[in-house]
Amino acid sequence: MKRRQRRIKTKLAVIGAGLSGFSAAIFALKRGIKTTLLGHTGALAYTTGYLDLLGARRGRLLDDPWAGLAALREDEPEHPLARLGNDEIKDAFACFTAALRDMGIGYSMPGALNRMVLLPAGIRKPTLCVPDTMLAGMEAADRRAKTLILDFAGLAGFSAAEFKANFLTTWPAITVQKIQFPGMEHGQVFPEVMARALEVPSLYAELARRISPRLDGARYVGLPAILGMHAPDEVHAAMERLLGLPVFEIPTIPPAVPGIRLRELFERALPETGLELEPQLKVQRADLRPDGITLYLHGPMEDLEVESEAVILASGRFLSGGLKAGHETLSEPLLGLPLYQPGARKDWYRREYLDRRGHRINRAGVKTDTDLRPLGGDGAPVNTRLFAAGSLLAHQDWVRQRCGTGLAIATALRAVKSAQAILS
Ligand SMILES: Cc1cc2nc3c(=O)[nH]c(=O)nc-3n(C[C@H](O)[C@H](O)[C@H](O)COP(=O)(O)OP(=O)(O)OC[C@H]3O[C@@H](n4cnc5c(N)ncnc54)[C@H](O)[C@@H]3O)c2cc1C
Secondary structure, eight states: OOOEEEEEEEEEEEEOOSHHHHHHHHHHHHTTOOEEEESOOOGGGGSOSOBOSOOEETTEEOSOHHHHHHHHHHHOTTSTTTTSOHHHHHHHHHHHHHHHHHHTOOBOOOOSSOEEEEOTTSOEEEESBOBGGGHHHHHHHHHTOOEEEEEETTBOSOOHHHHHHHTTTTOTTEEEEEEOBTTBOSSOBOHHHHHHHTTSHHHHHHHHHHHGGGOTTOSEEEEESOSOSSOHHHHHHHHHHHHTSOEEEEOOSSSOHHHHHHHHHHHHHGGGGTOEEETTOEEEEEEEETTEEEEEEEOSSEEEEEEEEEEEEOOOSTTTTSSEEOSSOEEOTTTOOOEEOOSSGGGSSOSSTTOTTOOGGGGOEEOBOTTOOBBOTTSSBSOTTEEEOSTTBSSOOHHHHTOHHHHHHHHHHHHHHHHHHHOO
16 A cells, blocks of 8 residues: 655644643643644553642652742752743743643642642652642541542552551541442453543443442542543543532552643643644654754554754653663763763662652753753753753653653743744
8 A cells, every 4th residue: 555645834843742831832822823743652651640740849748839840940040840830830830731721621720839649559649739629638537537549359559458458547537448330340441441431421420329338427438530532621520419528539559540630631622722743653763954854654554744943852761762761871862962971870769769869860951041942061052942841851850750641741831932933
């Protein structure tokens, strides 16, 4: 069969369909910029759904992420978040959460303090914005309220008993029950399949019927994040109505439903607002010129050429293929951008996995100027039309600093503003 050849022209091409790429698309479309998003999804399906800004500093959890950012500017002035102002970061969160709500998934707006959310292992962590379906869990934990935590026969990756055991001293009023998921009574069950099944009203009604006799005076009900894929707020509201109690979701281990929800929401809703999305093809090569950038994409059946006035590279880290580790050095495989990285392989990791200083490899990445233009070996921008955003940036350790989403969306906003400034 003959390969299909296509050629498209756009104003802004975004490489990478992760949190950073999708948020760049949201910010660009809001500014009326014709935008094309290229690439498979990567780490998005792994997230808990919580949107972290800055949850830890020097190994300690942070109540106030905004004060934490001020301290970060003193300690780590090259950190990508330290180079942005609090107002710009707040704008990014406010615009992103408002867009999520408009597209159909409710999230809390960014506040003055971090919120202590629940994790599947029965611990809490600080984050900034929380899906509406998870809000009541914080309230239940803060009040130490009598709460029924459910898990399901055949479900790996979430254990109500473990959740209870780890909260034993701080939240003793937890009771647990294992029930069978309607229609999936035999063998292993999977959160993604359960979530899709629960979009059917007769199924969530049956689930509520199975939960009701087990409440035993509970004031709240918590269960793994399975309450629908495309309309979680509706399924959540229906369960609260049927049970007559606040209900909350707890994220499961990755890949988890809250991340898949976001990915499917973006893929469904953003093309309706004008995004040109090319989710099946990977960018293989780029031609960077002073007057524009051409991207070359190849799939099994077709080739695509994208002619763009500006490009944002949001291709992630090692898991997503945005960075690559060789025997001795790290590289950025698409454009060959020079990286900030440890001098030798022996310096990538520290001896102790949990060393509080973190591993140097985690701070490796693409160096940029304050407009987020990647820098070449000579310290000058590689191309005035090329920008970078998200976890591939250097001088940050998003895992330890708990700043995954903050880094992804705040740098996406800065990259979009910088790109807009050079568009004709
Ligand atoms: C297990 C886990 C749990 C997490 N939990 C949280 C959490 O609770 N809270 C939080 O705030 N953050 C969390 N995060 C972090 C958050 O998911 C990441 O910070 C965020 O996904 C990084 O976004 P990104 O867009 O920079 O990169 P990615 O999400 O990695 O996306 C990069 C994209 O680029 C694509 N790509 C790469 N190369 C090419 C190419 N050549 N052409 C086209 N496309 C390409 C990849 O396929 C991928 O889709 C978690 C991450 C993981 C892995």
